[in-house]
Amino acid sequence: MSEGNTSLRWKLSWQLSLVFIVIVALLIVGLSLYGATVLSPNLVLEKKVSSAMEDAIVLDSQGRLEIRDTPGLRSIKSQTEGLWYVVATARGEMVSYGEIPASYADLAPFVYRFHEADMRGANAREIASIESIDTAAGKVRIMLGKTSGRDWVVPALLVGLNPIYLPLLGLTLPAIFLAVPRIVQRSLSGVNDVARRAKAIEPRSRGARLPTKSVPREVAPLIAAFNGALERLDAEFQKRQRFLVDAAHELRTPIAIMQTRIEGMAEGQDRQRLLKDVARLGGTAEQLLDFERNDLNEDPFETIELVDIARMAVADLAPLAIAAGYEISFHTDTDKLERQGSPSAMTRVISNLVRNAIDHGGNVGMISVSVFADGHVEVADQGPGIPLDQQQLVFEPFYRVTPRSTGAGLGLSLVRQIVTNHGGRVLLDSGTAGTKLKIRI
Structure with missing residues (x-):
C-alpha cells in the first residue's frame, strides 16, 4: 500500500x-x-438576580428580612435599566426595589403564594417572573422585571x-x-478474502475470477471490472498461445525439409555447421511447442513410475552426454516410485534437466541422475555453477545465464511449469562445485 x-x-x-x-x-x-x-424573556435576568439574592438576603439582628447591597447586586442594578423586584417570605414580609409596573403592583402582597411564574403583557414593561430561591433567611419568592430591553436568552440556554x-x-x-x-x-471481511484470492492468481492461471457475493455492493463494480480485465487477458493469452502452437507446428515441416536437403549435401564443414544450426532450430521449435502445449494441460493424470522414466531419460541422452565430454550415471535407492501425473510431461522434465546439465556443465566431469525414496529426483553436474543473483532468473522463459549459449532459455521454465502443474516444486542448489536441480512431486 x-x-x-x-x-x-x-x-x-x-x-x-x-x-x-x-x-x-x-x-x-x-x-x-x-x-x-417559549421561555421567559427574563430568563437571563432571573438567573443573575437569583444568584445575587442568595448572598444578599439575610435576617437582621431583630429577625427581620434584610437585603444587603452586595457587590453582585450593585452590579446588576447598574447594568439593568429599570430593574424592579419584590422579595416576599412566608411570614408575610416583603421588600421591594425600583418602580413596580401598575399591572403587577396589586400582585405584590401575594407573591409568596406562587412557586414559579412567567407573566407577559403587551410590552417589555409588562414582562415579569416569579422565582423561588433558598437564602440565609430561608426560602423566599422574588417577583422581578425591568422596564426596557431584553437579554439574549440563547447563550444562557446553551x-x-x-x-x-x-x-x-x-x-x-x-x-x-x-x-x-x-x-x-x-x-470489509469479504474484500480481504478477495484480496487473498487475487494474490493467489498466477500469471498462467486460466479462468481465475474473483467472487463478488461476499463484498459490499459499492465494491462489487470494482471487482467486476477486475474480472472483466482477467477475462480479456485470458482471451489475449489464448490467442497468443494458439499462435505460438500453430507457429511451432508450421516450423516443423520447413525444418525437416531443410534437414533432408542438408543431409544430401557433400561432406564438409559447411554441411556439419548447417546440420548443427538446423538441429538447434528444430530443438527450439520443439521446446516452444512443449512449453505452450504443456500450458494447455490436456494430458490426463495417471499413475506414473518415476524410476523407469528417469532411467529411460538417462539411456536416451547418454550418447549425447558422452559425446559432449561427460560421464553420466544413474542411481536409485528404491525399486519403484509411483506418483500421479502425465508420463509424457514428466519425461520432458527429466530430459530437460539432463539437457540443461549437458549444455551448462562445462563439458567435463560427471552428470548424475538420482531417484530417492523420499520422493524427489535430482540431476547434478560438476560445472561452474550459476551466480547467486541469477539462480531465480533461470526459471524465467527465454532467460539464459550465458547470452551466447545455444539454448532457447525455455528448458528450466518448462520444468518448473510442469512440476507446478503436478503440485510439486523445483529446488536449485548451485555453487562452484556444480549445480543440483531437485524436483519433488
Whole structure:
C-alpha cells in the first residue's frame, strides 16, 4: 500500500464523529432557539438576580428580612435599566426595589403564594417572573422585571444545556472510534478474502475470477471490472498461445525439409555447421511447442513410475552426454516410485534437466541422475555453477545465464511449469562445485 492511501477505518471514524458533533450542535442550537421563543424573556435576568439574592438576603439582628447591597447586586442594578423586584417570605414580609409596573403592583402582597411564574403583557414593561430561591433567611419568592430591553436568552440556554450534550459527546465519540473500526472490519471481511484470492492468481492461471457475493455492493463494480480485465487477458493469452502452437507446428515441416536437403549435401564443414544450426532450430521449435502445449494441460493424470522414466531419460541422452565430454550415471535407492501425473510431461522434465546439465556443465566431469525414496529426483553436474543473483532468473522463459549459449532459455521454465502443474516444486542448489536441480512431486 502506498503512503498516500488512508485508512478507511480512521477516515470513517473521524468523519462520523464530525457528523455527530455537527448534529448535536445543530440540535442544541435549535433547542436553544426554540427555548428562546417559549421561555421567559427574563430568563437571563432571573438567573443573575437569583444568584445575587442568595448572598444578599439575610435576617437582621431583630429577625427581620434584610437585603444587603452586595457587590453582585450593585452590579446588576447598574447594568439593568429599570430593574424592579419584590422579595416576599412566608411570614408575610416583603421588600421591594425600583418602580413596580401598575399591572403587577396589586400582585405584590401575594407573591409568596406562587412557586414559579412567567407573566407577559403587551410590552417589555409588562414582562415579569416569579422565582423561588433558598437564602440565609430561608426560602423566599422574588417577583422581578425591568422596564426596557431584553437579554439574549440563547447563550444562557446553551450554558444550561451543558449537562446534556457534554456527557453525550464524551460518551459517544470514544464509542464511535471503538465501534467503527470493528464495523468496517466486519463489513470489509469479504474484500480481504478477495484480496487473498487475487494474490493467489498466477500469471498462467486460466479462468481465475474473483467472487463478488461476499463484498459490499459499492465494491462489487470494482471487482467486476477486475474480472472483466482477467477475462480479456485470458482471451489475449489464448490467442497468443494458439499462435505460438500453430507457429511451432508450421516450423516443423520447413525444418525437416531443410534437414533432408542438408543431409544430401557433400561432406564438409559447411554441411556439419548447417546440420548443427538446423538441429538447434528444430530443438527450439520443439521446446516452444512443449512449453505452450504443456500450458494447455490436456494430458490426463495417471499413475506414473518415476524410476523407469528417469532411467529411460538417462539411456536416451547418454550418447549425447558422452559425446559432449561427460560421464553420466544413474542411481536409485528404491525399486519403484509411483506418483500421479502425465508420463509424457514428466519425461520432458527429466530430459530437460539432463539437457540443461549437458549444455551448462562445462563439458567435463560427471552428470548424475538420482531417484530417492523420499520422493524427489535430482540431476547434478560438476560445472561452474550459476551466480547467486541469477539462480531465480533461470526459471524465467527465454532467460539464459550465458547470452551466447545455444539454448532457447525455455528448458528450466518448462520444468518448473510442469512440476507446478503436478503440485510439486523445483529446488536449485548451485555453487562452484556444480549445480543440483531437485524436483519433488
